Amino acid sequence: MSSGVKLKIGFIPLADAAALIVAVDKGFTASEGLDVELIREVSWSNIRDKLNVGVFDAAHLIAPVAIASTLGLGHVRVPIVAPFGLGVNGNAITVSPSLNAALMEMADGDILDPMVSARALKGVVERRKARGADQLTFGMTFPFSTHNYHLRYWMAAGGVDPDEDVSLVVLPPPYMVDSLANGHVDGFCVGAPWNSVAVDLGIGVILHFVCDILQRATEKLLGVRARWAEENSDVLMRLVRAHRKAADFIEDVSNHEEVAALLTAPNRIDVASILAVPNRLDVAAEVISRTLSGRLKVSADGTVRSSDRYLMVGRKGAARPDPVQMAWLYAQMVRWGQAPLSAEHLARAKSVVRADIYDASLEGEAIDMRGEPQDHIGAFAGPAFDANDIAGYLSSLSIKRTM
C-alpha cells in the first residue's frame, strides 16, 4: 500500500463522480501524497451524514446538499466547504413513451424547445384534470437536489405548479428505471447514466438535456467540513490539484475509452450491479462514453441528440466553483418554500464554494469563459439571474411557494 495521508471519500455511482474515480485510479491523488479510499454509497442522506460525523473526510456532494447542510435545513447544521467543482450540467429529463406521445400530440411547435414541451405538459395536466385522471408523477433524487429544482424550473415556466398540478417524489437513482417501467412515475430528472439506461431498456425517452433548460448549472461539488478544511488546508490544496489533473485527463477525448473503462469497473459505476433488479442489462462502458461525448441515444428508435455542454468536467471553468451558482440554488430553495429569504442565508450559501482555495492551489490557471452565459445560468425562460437581488428575481416569477 502506498504511504501518504489516508483519506476516505464517499461517492454515489453517477458519471459525475468521474474526477473522483480517475484521480484515484490513475494515481493523481497518490502523486500528491494522498492515500484515498473511495467508498461507494447508496444515498445522499448517507453521504451527508457520514461526511458530517467524520466517517468521510471528503465527499461527492450534490450542490444543494452542501448548502442545506451549511444552513442546517432539515438536518443538523454542519458548515461545508467546496473548493472544487466535480461537474457542471449532466442531468436530463426522461419521460415514459406514453407521456412522450401525449406531449408530442399537445405540442404547438418543436418539442425540443423546452417552452413548447412545458406548455404541452400544462395541456396534458389540464386534460387529465378534466378527465379526473391521476396526477402525473415525476421522480427526482433528493428534496435538496438540482434534479428537483431543474424539473420545477422547467414545468413552472410552462404554467405547471410542481406542488399542485403534479406529484414530485424522491427516488434513489437505481430505482428510477424500474419505477418508470412499472408506471410508478411518468418521468424523472436524474444524472448519467440512468437516462441512457432507461432509453436502452426501451422504457423511456430523453425529453431534454437539462443544459437546454439551464445552459450552466453546477451539479456536484467536492465537499469537506469547514472545520476540516481549516485544519487540513495543505491536504485540501493537494486534493484540488489531483482532481484538476483528473478533470483534464477526462476532458481529453483521446482518453474517453480508458475513462469509461475505469468508471465501469467493479465497485465504481458498474450499473448492472447497482440496478434495483440486477443483471437486467449489461451496461457497458459504451453508455458512459455517450455521457462523456455528449452524444446520447434519446429514444429506442435510435435517435441521437448531442450537445457540447452535456456534462462538463473541468472545461469552460467547470471545476472552479462559482458562488453565483450557489446563490441560484439558494434562490430555488426560497422559491419552493424550503428556506426563508435572508441576506445572511444568502451569504452563507455563497460561502460554501471557495474559489480562493481553488485559485491558490492552481496558481495562474487560465480559464476560457468565452460564450458562457452572462448571468452564469442562461435559463431558457424567465428573468436573468441576479445574485445580488434575489427578492427582485423571485418577484418576477409567478409560480412559487415563498415563506
Next chain:
Amino acid sequence: MQKPPPDASLKILVIDEDPVRLAILEAGLREAGFANVVHISNMTGLLDQVYRIDPDVILIDLENPSRDVLEQMFQVSRIVRRPIAMFVDQSDRGTIEAAVDAGVSAYIVDGLKKERVKNILDLCISRFNAFTRLQDELDRTKSALEERKVIDRAKGILMQAKGLPEEAAYALLRKTAMNEKRKIADVAQSVITASELFK
C-alpha cells in the same frame, strides 16, 4: 406483574429488507417493553406505507437507498405530523456517530421528547452491532468450513498420489505450510490446482 414502561404507546416503525435483522430488532424492542412495533420490508410506495402507519419513530438501516425517500417527509407541508431526522441537535453528536457506525438511522416525529427516543436508538444501535457480529461469525464459520473441505480434498489427493496414510498426508500439508509461511488451506488449494493441471 411488571409495570409497562411509559413508552409502550409509542408506535415504532422498522424499515428493513433483511428479515433476520428485522426479527432481531423487533424482538429487542418488544422485550424492552415497546409493544407497538410495526415493520415495512417492501420498498414499493414507501411513503404511502409510512403515512398509513403514521409512526412516532422510524428506524431504517443505512444501507437502504430508500433513506432519501424518507427525507422527503420533511418537505411535505400538508402532512400534519412532520418527522425529523435523528436529532437536529449538535449535543447528540455521540449518539449520531454511534448510530452511523452501527448502520442505523432514525427519524422521529417533531415534538417528541428526545429522551424518550434515545433509549430506543441506543437499543437499536446495540442490536445492529450484535447483528453485525453474528454475521461476521457466520462468515467466519462458513469460510472455516470451506477450508476444511479444501484440506480434505488435498489430503485425499496426496494419499492417493503418494500412497500416504491420512495422518501423514495432513502432516505433509502442515509442514509445507510452515516452511513456506502460508496457511494450510492455501497449500491445500495449490495441491488441488496442481492435480487438476496434471490430470
